[in-house]
Amino acid sequence: MQARSRWLMISIGLGIMLNPLNSSMVAVAIPGIQQAFGLDYTTVSWIIFSFYISSAVAQPVMGKASDLFGRRRIFLAGLVVAFTASLLAPLYPSFGWLIALRIVQSIGTSMMVAVGMAIVRIHIVEKQSTALAILSIFLSGAAAIGPFFGGLLTSSWGWEAIFFVNVPFALLGFILSWKHIPQERSTDSASFLREWLSRIDLPGILLFTAGLVTLFVGLLCIEKDGQIEVTRIVLAGIGLLLLLIFALYELRINAPFIPLRLFVRYPAIIRVNTEFMLANLLFYAVFFGLPSYLQQIRGINELHTGMLMLSLGVCSLAISPLTGTWVGRHGAAPVLRTSALIMVFGSAGMAVLQPESGLATILFILAAFGIANGLNGVAMQAALFAAAPKEVIGVASGLFNTFRYLGTVFSSLLTGIVMSGSFNSGGFRVLGFALTGIALFLTALSVRKRAK
Known part of the structure; x- marks a missing residue:
């Protein structure tokens, strides 16, 4: 593999590893976050929900966006978003802000996962299967070491460290990616944004997300002090109804978010x-x-x-x-x-x-x-x-x-x-x-x- 290809692999690898790393490091940090904000386990579990629901929505959406705006742009933008969210998340005093920035972090890291493999397929022609296998190691290896890495960080510097550790990775990844990911044709961002918005299934995405979140809010807190909460049952029912509407809608349109x-x-x-x-x-x-x-x-x-x-x-x-x-x-x-x-x-x-x-x-x-x-x-x-x-x-x-x-x-x-x-x-x-x-x-x- 040529030196140019190796540097491209390192650039992409540093970016795509942030998604599995951040999804796995938090496993060990949950008790610390729970104690810091005075939360019960049910509430703190939204630190997990928010990341995965956002990833489920963001990855296919950003994959489509890269077809219009260019894979290099989406990858670099993902690094900027992940850098910003990881830097700001531990600085906010409320759990609500932490969840909001956790969602932003998920979107940023998903942007890189959505296009990283495609960049390698396009720009590395020699030993392509080896290159893709190496990227898989970045993904699976980051997920495997995440809990250990998270435990090492939180035991030394507290739960905030699992966010701050992303900053040098994202910064180095951006510098290398800016230098080594080949330029693509320039586009009129305004016109392409309009085209992209017309092509994505925005109603389907909103119904899917709203249905899942409403269902989970209802089910998670359905019992309080040994009593069944009627309002939570209603919320869970609304969530199921929204998911049913989502399924019926997806079956009727030509370009669905989830092709049922x-x-x-x-x-x-x-x-x-x-x-x-x-x-x-x-x-x-x-x-x-x-x-x-x-x-x-x-x-x-x-x-x-x-x-x-x-x-x-x-x-x-x-x-x-x-x-x-x-x-x-x-x-x-x-x-x-x-x-x-x-x-x-x-x-x-x-x-x-x-x-x-x-x-x-x-x-x-x-x-x-x-x-x-x-x-x-x-x-x-x-x-x-x-x-x-x-x-x-x-x-x-x-x-x-x-x-x-x-x-x-x-x-x-x-x-x-x-x-x-x-x-x-x-x-x-x-x-x-x-x-x-x-x-x-x-x-x-x-x-x-x-x-x-």
């Missing part, structure tokens, strides 16, 4: 996306729930929590190369069945976990979900390729990522509901039982559909 008609034409895609959503729900319920358990129930500090969580990422990265060989020889089906079974055992481990349980049990849970995540990362993608014809694979892949984010969001929703405002040992075991049930359902779904 693809499900009608190719039912197998529904199956794969449902499994992918459930797998991510299981994984991220552990990814975000276990650090709070370790810190708030077991009294383990941020640094040691991050070190324990690192085992999850290491197991995931270590199993991925072997998974590729397994899928290549035997297909995705046996891999996905194995992954679902492993998550059953990992979830059952959570269900029987006691405050006095040894670290071996915790490491078993982390290893189980790490291995399962590594198996799913390759096998789910292979299952999607088998289910979606070549002519729709681009749209199907975008939809696939949307379901990844939905699984993550639903994992935090489930955890927030189970904990009911206060993270406790009993609630964590209930979460384990709930995840065991979901993992058993995923196993049955995997076996049943491939037995046909």
Whole structure:
């Protein structure tokens, strides 16, 4: 690979790693944020919701924007947005401002993820598969080390450090990207903005976002002091109604935000996306729930929590190369069945976990979900390729990522509901039982559909 290509890879890698890094570092910082603002667990979980809902909306939108405004512009703009949000977020005294800037940070980092791979595909012609594999390492590696990195930062400088650490990365990324990403043709921004606004499904985006947020607000606080809140039930009902209207609207228009008609034409895609959503729900319920358990129930500090969580990422990265060989020889089906079974055992481990349980049990849970995540990362993608014809694979892949984010969001929703405002040992075991049930359902779904 030429020196020019290597510098381009470093420039893009520094940018795209900010999204998974920021989504994972916060796992260890949640108890610190909760204490700093005097919040219950249900409320502080919006630090997770806001990031993933924003990413689910921003990535496809910014991908379309890059076709009109240019990928270089979108990438550089994403670095500026991420830099600004990360610098300002810890300086605001209210949790509402922190959430607002967390959303802005998510949009900025999503801008880079949406176009980073495309820039490499266009401008690196030699050893392109190697280049794309390196970018995947930036993405998966950042997610894997995020909890450890977050634990190291928060134990030394407090939760604010997980925001400030983005500043040098974004600044260096901007300098390198400005220098090494090739220039594109100039455009009339005003006319292209009008065209872009006419091409994106703004009503669909607003209905999708409003429906999810309203549903979550209703469900998260549906019970207060042992009493069911009628207004929260109404809110949840409104959220479901908005999502129903969204689905009906998306089925009628020509260029929908989420192409639901693809499900009608190719039912197998529904199956794969449902499994992918459930797998991510299981994984991220552990990814975000276990650090709070370790810190708030077991009294383990941020640094040691991050070190324990690192085992999850290491197991995931270590199993991925072997998974590729397994899928290549035997297909995705046996891999996905194995992954679902492993998550059953990992979830059952959570269900029987006691405050006095040894670290071996915790490491078993982390290893189980790490291995399962590594198996799913390759096998789910292979299952999607088998289910979606070549002519729709681009749209199907975008939809696939949307379901990844939905699984993550639903994992935090489930955890927030189970904990009911206060993270406790009993609630964590209930979460384990709930995840065991979901993992058993995923196993049955995997076996049943491939037995046909």
